[in-house]
Amino acid sequence: MKTTSVRLGVGVLLLGCSLLAQAETGTVIRASDLKQKPFLDAASAGRVSPGNNVTIVSRQGAWMQVKAGNQAGWIKLLNVRTGSGTASSSGNSLGTLAKVLTTGSSGTTVTTGVKGLTSGEVTATHPDLAQLQKLDDYAISSTQAATTARAVPLKARQVPDIPSRAATTRSN
Amino acid sequence: MRRPALALCLGLSFGLATSTFALDLNNVLDKLNNNPDLVNALSGTVKGVVDANRTITPQEEQSIGNGLASNMLGAAPLVKDEALQRYVNDVGAWVASQSGASGVKWRFGVIDTDTINSFAMPGGVVLVTRGLLGQMQSEAQLACVLGHESTHVLRHHHLRAIQSSAGRDALSNAVQGAIAYKGSNAGKQIGANLASGFSEVYVRGLDKDDEFEADITGMVLCARAGYNPYALAAVLQNLDALNPADGNLQLLFATHPTPRARLDKIDAVVGEQLEPYASGVENTVRFQSFAKRYSKVGLTTTP
Structure with a gap:
C-alpha cells in the first residue's frame, strides 16, 4: 500500500517535471x-499591456498562470500567443516555417532527410487490411463509451453550436 | 480489348480534370491495367457514372475511408498496446457521440510514428500519431484533438476535398469498384488500393476554413463531453512553441494554418463563449498512466 502511494507520488512528480520542461514564454496581445x-x-494582481512578455507557469480552464516582470497572476489564455508568431522567436525559425509552408502548398513537399511519417509515405500505396481489421476490433459503441465516461466521471452538458463560417467578431 | 475501351470511357468521364486529378487518374488507370478482374467488375458498373448528380452513400463513404485508413496504416501501423487503443476509443467515441449524429462507425487508433499529426478518414476513422499523443498534457487536450478530427468526419471535409479535386465521377468509380467486390478479401484489397489513390488529400491538406471549423466545433464537442474546451487552445499554444523546422512537424505545418492563425480564429469566434464550461474535466488518472509511458519532451522548442 505504502509502496504504491510512493510510486504514484513519483509518477506525478515526473509528470510535473515533464510539463515544467515545456515551460514557454508568450506575448500578451491585448x-x-x-x-x-x-x-x-x-x-486584481496587476495589469499587462500588448507586447509584454510573460513566462507561462501553468494553465487552468480558460486561464494561464504567468509571470510578467515583477508581476505574477492569472490571465485569459486567449490573450497570450506563444512561439513562432511572437516577438520572442528568431527570424530564423520564421523563415524555416515559411519555407515549409511554401513547399507544402506547392504539392512537392520535400521527403528526403525528413524523419517520421513523410508525405511520400502517406501517399505510397501499401494498404494493410490486417491493421484495418485490428482498428475495427478496438472500436466501441457510443453506449459503451457513455458507460465508461460515467465512471471517470464525465458528465455530458448542453452546449449550443458555435457557427464558424459566419463573420463573427468578438467584442472583448 | 475491354481494357482500352474502359480506359477511354473513364478518360471521357474525367474530361474536366485538373492537373492534380490527372495524376490520380493515372494512378487509377495503372491499377486498372494491373487488375483485369477489376476491369471486368467495373465494366458492369461504369455506366453508373453518367449520373453526375449521384451522391456518395454512407456505405460508400465508409468504403473509401477504409481504403484511405488501410493505406495510412500501411505507412504507420497501430501502436502495439491494446489498453492504449481501447482508451482512445473510450475518449474518442464519447466525444464524437456528442454530435448526436447516428450511423457513423467511429474507430480511433494511435499509429506508431514520431510524427506529430492526426488524420480523419471518411466514415469514422480517426488516427492520432504516437508523436502527437506524447505532446498531450491532459485528457482534455486529447479529447479536444479527437473532437477536431471527428468534426472533419461529421462535416465530410475530406470527401468533399477529394470530390472537388478528383471529381465526383472518379470517386464514384473507385467506390463502385470496391462495392462490386464486397465480401471477398481480394476485392477488399483492390478496393483499398483504389481508394488509397486519393491519399494525396493528406499531403495537400484541407481548406483552411475546414480546419477552423474543426477547431471550433471540436471545442464545442469537447465541452459537451464534460471537458475543458480551452484545452484545444493549450494544444495549439504548445505546438506554436515547438520548432517548426522539426521534421516531425513538417507534414502537420504544411497542411494546416499556423497554430497562431488557428488561435486567432478561436479567439475571434469562440472567445469567452465557452468559459461557462472551462471548469470541466482537465485530467484523469487513466490519462496520466498513459502519459507516463508516451510523454515526449525531446523535441526542440523555438529559441
Whole structure:
C-alpha cells in the first residue's frame, strides 16, 4: 500500500517535471488584468499591456498562470500567443516555417532527410487490411463509451453550436 | 480489348480534370491495367457514372475511408498496446457521440510514428500519431484533438476535398469498384488500393476554413463531453512553441494554418463563449498512466 502511494507520488512528480520542461514564454496581445486566482471576480494582481512578455507557469480552464516582470497572476489564455508568431522567436525559425509552408502548398513537399511519417509515405500505396481489421476490433459503441465516461466521471452538458463560417467578431 | 475501351470511357468521364486529378487518374488507370478482374467488375458498373448528380452513400463513404485508413496504416501501423487503443476509443467515441449524429462507425487508433499529426478518414476513422499523443498534457487536450478530427468526419471535409479535386465521377468509380467486390478479401484489397489513390488529400491538406471549423466545433464537442474546451487552445499554444523546422512537424505545418492563425480564429469566434464550461474535466488518472509511458519532451522548442 505504502509502496504504491510512493510510486504514484513519483509518477506525478515526473509528470510535473515533464510539463515544467515545456515551460514557454508568450506575448500578451491585448491589455489584460492579471488576477490573483483563475476567476473573473478574483482580486486584481496587476495589469499587462500588448507586447509584454510573460513566462507561462501553468494553465487552468480558460486561464494561464504567468509571470510578467515583477508581476505574477492569472490571465485569459486567449490573450497570450506563444512561439513562432511572437516577438520572442528568431527570424530564423520564421523563415524555416515559411519555407515549409511554401513547399507544402506547392504539392512537392520535400521527403528526403525528413524523419517520421513523410508525405511520400502517406501517399505510397501499401494498404494493410490486417491493421484495418485490428482498428475495427478496438472500436466501441457510443453506449459503451457513455458507460465508461460515467465512471471517470464525465458528465455530458448542453452546449449550443458555435457557427464558424459566419463573420463573427468578438467584442472583448 | 475491354481494357482500352474502359480506359477511354473513364478518360471521357474525367474530361474536366485538373492537373492534380490527372495524376490520380493515372494512378487509377495503372491499377486498372494491373487488375483485369477489376476491369471486368467495373465494366458492369461504369455506366453508373453518367449520373453526375449521384451522391456518395454512407456505405460508400465508409468504403473509401477504409481504403484511405488501410493505406495510412500501411505507412504507420497501430501502436502495439491494446489498453492504449481501447482508451482512445473510450475518449474518442464519447466525444464524437456528442454530435448526436447516428450511423457513423467511429474507430480511433494511435499509429506508431514520431510524427506529430492526426488524420480523419471518411466514415469514422480517426488516427492520432504516437508523436502527437506524447505532446498531450491532459485528457482534455486529447479529447479536444479527437473532437477536431471527428468534426472533419461529421462535416465530410475530406470527401468533399477529394470530390472537388478528383471529381465526383472518379470517386464514384473507385467506390463502385470496391462495392462490386464486397465480401471477398481480394476485392477488399483492390478496393483499398483504389481508394488509397486519393491519399494525396493528406499531403495537400484541407481548406483552411475546414480546419477552423474543426477547431471550433471540436471545442464545442469537447465541452459537451464534460471537458475543458480551452484545452484545444493549450494544444495549439504548445505546438506554436515547438520548432517548426522539426521534421516531425513538417507534414502537420504544411497542411494546416499556423497554430497562431488557428488561435486567432478561436479567439475571434469562440472567445469567452465557452468559459461557462472551462471548469470541466482537465485530467484523469487513466490519462496520466498513459502519459507516463508516451510523454515526449525531446523535441526542440523555438529559441
